[in-house]
Amino acid sequence: MGEALVALEGVSKRFGGVEALREVSLTLNAAEVHCLAGENGSGKSTLIKIIAGVVTPDQGRIRFAGETLGRLDPKGAIARGIQVIYQDFSLFPSLSVAENLALPTEVGKGKRVFRRRDVRAIAEAALARVGVDLPLETEVGALGVAERQLVAIARALISTPRLLIMDEPTTALTGREIERLFAVVRELRARGLGILFVSHKVREMFAISERISVLRNGRLVAAGAVGEFDEAKLARAMIGEDLAETPYHWTPPRAPEPPRLALEGFSVPGELAPLDLTVARGEIVGVAGLLGGGRTELARALFGFRPHYRGRVAIDGREVRLSSVAAAVAAGIAYVPEDRLTEGLFLSQSIDRNLLAASLRRFRRGPLLDLAAAEAACARMREAMAINTADGRRPVATLSGGNQQRVMIGRWLLREARLLILNGPTVGVDIGSKAGLHRRIRRLAEEGLAVLMISDDLPELVLNCNRVLLLHRGQLIDVLSGAGLSEQTLAERLRALT
Amino acid sequence: MKALTQRSESVVALVLLAAMAGIGLLNPAFFSLSNLFSLARSNVVSGIMALGVLTVMISGGIDVSFPAFAVAAMYLTLRLMLALHWSGVIGPFLLATAIGLALGLVNAALVHGLRMIPLIVTLGTGALVRGGLLGLVGTSQINIDRMPPELIRFGSAELVAVKDATGAHIGLSAMILLYLLLAFLVHLFLGHTLLGRGVYAYGDDREAARRAGFSPRRVVFVVYGLAGALAGFAGLLHAAMIWLANPRDFIGLELDVIAAVVLGGASIFGGRGSVLGTMLGVFLLVMISNSLILMHVPTTWQRVVVGLIVIVATALTSWRDRRRLAQGLA
Numbered sequence: 001m002g003e004a005l006v007a008l009e010g011v012s013k014r015f016g017g018v019e020a021l022r023e024v025s026l027t028l029n030a031a032e033v034h035c036l037a038g039e040n041g042s043g044k045s046t047l048i049k050i051i052a053g054v055v056t057p058d059q060g061r062i063r064f065a066g067e068t069l070g071r072l073d074p075k076g077a078i079a080r081g082i083q084v085i086y087q088d089f090s091l092f093p094s095l096s097v098a099e100n101l102a103l104p105t106e107v108g109k110g111k112r113v114f115r116r117r118d119v120r121a122i123a124e125a126a127l128a129r130v131g132v133d134l135p136l137e138t139e140v141g142a143l144g145v146a147e148r149q150l151v152a153i154a155r156a157l158i159s160t161p162r163l164l165i166m167d168e169p170t171t172a173l174t175g176r177e178i179e180r181l182f183a184v185v186r187e188l189r190a191r192g193l194g195i196l197f198v199s200h201k202v203r204e205m206f207a208i209s210e211r212i213s214v215l216r217n218g219r220l221v222a223a224g225a226v227g228e229f230d231e232a233k234l235a236r237a238m239i240g241e242d243l244a245e246t247p248y249h250w251t252p253p254r255a256p257e258p259p260r261l262a263l264e265g266f267s268v269p270g271e272l273a274p275l276d277l278t279v280a281r282g283e284i285v286g287v288a289g290l291l292g293g294g295r296t297e298l299a300r301a302l303f304g305f306r307p308h309y310r311g312r313v314a315i316d317g318r319e320v321r322l323s324s325v326a327a328a329v330a331a332g333i334a335y336v337p338e339d340r341l342t343e344g345l346f347l348s349q350s351i352d353r354n355l356l357a358a359s360l361r362r363f364r365r366g367p368l369l370d371l372a373a374a375e376a377a378c379a380r381m382r383e384a385m386a387i388n389t390a391d392g393r394r395p396v397a398t399l400s401g402g403n404q405q406r407v408m409i410g411r412w413l414l415r416e417a418r419l420l421i422l423n424g425p426t427v428g429v430d431i432g433s434k435a436g437l438h439r440r441i442r443r444l445a446e447e448g449l450a451v452l453m454i455s456d457d458l459p460e461l462v463l464n465c466n467r468v469l470l471l472h473r474g475q476l477i478d479v480l481s482g483a484g485l486s487e488q489t490l491a492e493r494l495r496a497l498t
Numbered sequence: 499m500k501a502l503t504q505r506s507e508s509v510v511a512l513v514l515l516a517a518m519a520g521i522g523l524l525n526p527a528f529f530s531l532s533n534l535f536s537l538a539r540s541n542v543v544s545g546i547m548a549l550g551v552l553t554v555m556i557s558g559g560i561d562v563s564f565p566a567f568a569v570a571a572m573y574l575t576l577r578l579m580l581a582l583h584w585s586g587v588i589g590p591f592l593l594a595t596a597i598g599l600a601l602g603l604v605n606a607a608l609v610h611g612l613r614m615i616p617l618i619v620t621l622g623t624g625a626l627v628r629g630g631l632l633g634l635v636g637t638s639q640i641n642i643d644r645m646p647p648e649l650i651r652f653g654s655a656e657l658v659a660v661k662d663a664t665g666a667h668i669g670l671s672a673m674i675l676l677y678l679l680l681a682f683l684v685h686l687f688l689g690h691t692l693l694g695r696g697v698y699a700y701g702d703d704r705e706a707a708r709r710a711g712f713s714p715r716r717v718v719f720v721v722y723g724l725a726g727a728l729a730g731f732a733g734l735l736h737a738a739m740i741w742l743a744n745p746r747d748f749i750g751l752e753l754d755v756i757a758a759v760v761l762g763g764a765s766i767f768g769g770r771g772s773v774l775g776t777m778l779g780v781f782l783l784v785m786i787s788n789s790l791i792l793m794h795v796p797t798t799w800q801r802v803v804v805g806l807i808v809i810v811a812t813a814l815t816s817w818r819d820r821r822r823l824a825q826g827l828a
Contacts, residue, residue, distance in 0.1 A: 074709075090706035092699045094769035103699060106692055107711035114692045 258317025402433025506763025558768025602726020653738030701768025
């Protein structure tokens with residue numbers, strides 16, 4: 001066997017007093033998909049940046065294709081054939097697909113004049129190389145996430161790299177889009193590219209990679225061929241402890257009582273066909289389906305965003321009219337949106353203010369707010385939701401994704417919600433925090449909350465839900481529960497949807 | 499057809515035609531040659547300033563200091579010409595442009611170097627320059643009797659001249675050619691140079707533009723510098739065309755020009771906008787205020803109309819951007 005494409009030898013990096021990486025050694029071969037696994041904060045990003053020349057290591061050597069790299073800058077890394085596809089894709093939404101593909105190449109050549117013909121030629125060649133067909137003149141902002149990612153991949157391949165680093169490429173994709181991405185990745189591997197695939201999703205790593213290296217707290221804690229790992233071993237390596245997860249079991253209440261949520265002929269013209277649904281106290285009901293199939297539409301209608309809905313809605317047996325968000329909130333419905341950053345949190349405001357945002361009324365004393373009571377309630381909620389901070393005055397933006405998600409849920413619990421709607425509750429959250437979040441959600445359900453959980457993450461649905469609704473083209477096409485609810489059946493049902 | 503209606507330029511053009519037809523019906527004098535010529539002439543100064551504002555807005559910034567810069571460039575140049583008995587045309591225009599450019603670069607240095615918000619920076623520099631001009635240089639108006647005759651001659655050059663039925667002289671100002679030339683140059687810059695595309699890229703996503711290899715510093719200095727230079731040039735041109743230099747001129751013009759640029763389809767959030775759209779927007783706005791004057795609407799009510807136009811145009815473009823975004827996510 002020849003020399004490895006990339007070899008890191010004893011690489012360390014400190015930022016101020018924080019040790020981001022400590023003596024990490026790692027090799028990656030050509031024509032290989034190598035997964036770099038680890039929780040958020042484990043040092044994955046620093047490692048990528050070192051290979052990409054953005055960050056210079058304090059110690060250690062990097063060898064690339066047999067050559068020892070000294071001080072490397074991003075341009076030098078690109079010139080040697082190292083390309084990174086960042087999580088945000090770094091695309092320009094107002095510019096056309098062709099310009100997005102060709103601009104970096106043209107800038108790199110030091111050109112001054114912009115010729116549409118040259119740009120088209122570069123763009124066509126780039127798309128042909130990935131084997132996808134996208135309209136060149138369309139604005140990138142009008143494309144879906146998966147298509148944007150293809151543009152980012154095609155752009156990265158223009159310079160014929162030898163190493164492609166993909167930073168959490170599946171975060172925003174649905175199941176089927178992930179499969180298409182994997183097909184592209186395998187094709188690239190077949191052409192001899194080395195691919196460093198950064199992820200924290202255990203299933204994906206097994207599906208795509210030949211080798212896995214696991215980082216935890218800046219150290220390489222495990223490495224080897226994919227066959228040497230199983231899911232439990234990988235998860236243990238990543239979080240440093242065992243994850244014992246048993247499926248959620250729901251026992252119906254003994255005395256009959258009205259369900260927390262009852263829908264009768266609930267529909268939204270053009271978005272949702274009439275559906276009937278009841279969710280009882282303590283139930284966690286999953287909602288699966290393709291993006292645009294009615295999942296988010298259902299959530300948003302229940303949260304009062306679709307005042308023109310038809311049908312009847314009852315909460316705890318009392319009929320309510322969801323004519324606005326305020327009405328839905330007053331009825332006891334809480335919604336944690338998919339993109340908590342743009343739809344839910346006030347990022348620059350403090351954790352406590354974010355927690356209090358929906359329940360200020362509770363702490364009213366005359367025309368003023370009872371700040372002491374509010375602060376005490378926030379402290380209790382931070383404790384209950386295990387939000388990892390001692391100080392509620394810090395801006396929410398300083399928290400990790402998992403903690404931010406818990407702030408969002410905590411906000412609704414402070415309001416004493418009866419129905420909690422979660423949309424993609426653990427998107428972008430690493431597996432340690434994910435397990436913690438799942439435990440919280442289950443505990444809340446056991447305490448009497450009803451939960452609707454919309455997710456693309458099939459293991460998450462199977463593990464935490466006692467029923468899963470399948471929505472497609474705005475219709476409720478099936479409900480899976482009991483023995484009929486398994487990852488395999490769910491995956492098959494979703495694949496069959498078109 | 500769909501592509502046509504989705505282009506904001508064609509929407510503005512349609513609105514413009516409809517407005518022209520409406521105004522023409524109300525007031526047949528609108529279509530008279532003398533009115534059309536005077537309309538074209540009224541576009542020149544605002545239009546040249548709008549080209550700079552457009553470039554700044556595409557980069558995701560905003561400039562409200564340009565009227566102050568224009569007036570400073572105009573007044574300083576003229577005072578200098580009077581003091582030194584300096585005559586000529588090209589020299590003074592170069593000086594006015596250079597004054598505007600220098601002031602624009604100050605904006606750029608503050609925006610880029612200190613990472614300040616463009617609105618605050620340009621509000622500050624605008625007030626500073628205007629106040630400094632009146633306090634340090636003077637408040638007296640330079641009237642036609644003291645204006646350098648070469649400038650007056652240059653500013654009154656005509657492209658075509660005809661006599662109407664009553665024998666009155668009707669001329670089309672040659673300054674329109676300057677406007678068209680500058681517009682063409684800015685169009686070439688934005689659409690056909692890599693740096694111009696970089697302005698769009700920067701307005702879309704700064705970090706991504708940096709990763710793609712564009713220099714953020716160069717983009718910021720070029721856009722604010724260009725806006726200042728165009729304002730300085732337009733300032734002196736204004737004095738040459740009206741044979742008068744008033745250091746209190748151009749107050750409130752920033753709103754009209756920004757309104758015209760937004761009306762022309764540029765996005766206040768950056769990344770979008772075109773020279774053609776901006777020219778149409780300027781034309782529409784100038785035409786509307788012009789017609790309000792013809793219909794003897796008091797100036798205070800003209801401000802109301804401009805305010806309404808800003809709000810409606812911004813609402814329409816932000817609605818359009820949101821819809822595009824929604825389509826993108828679906």
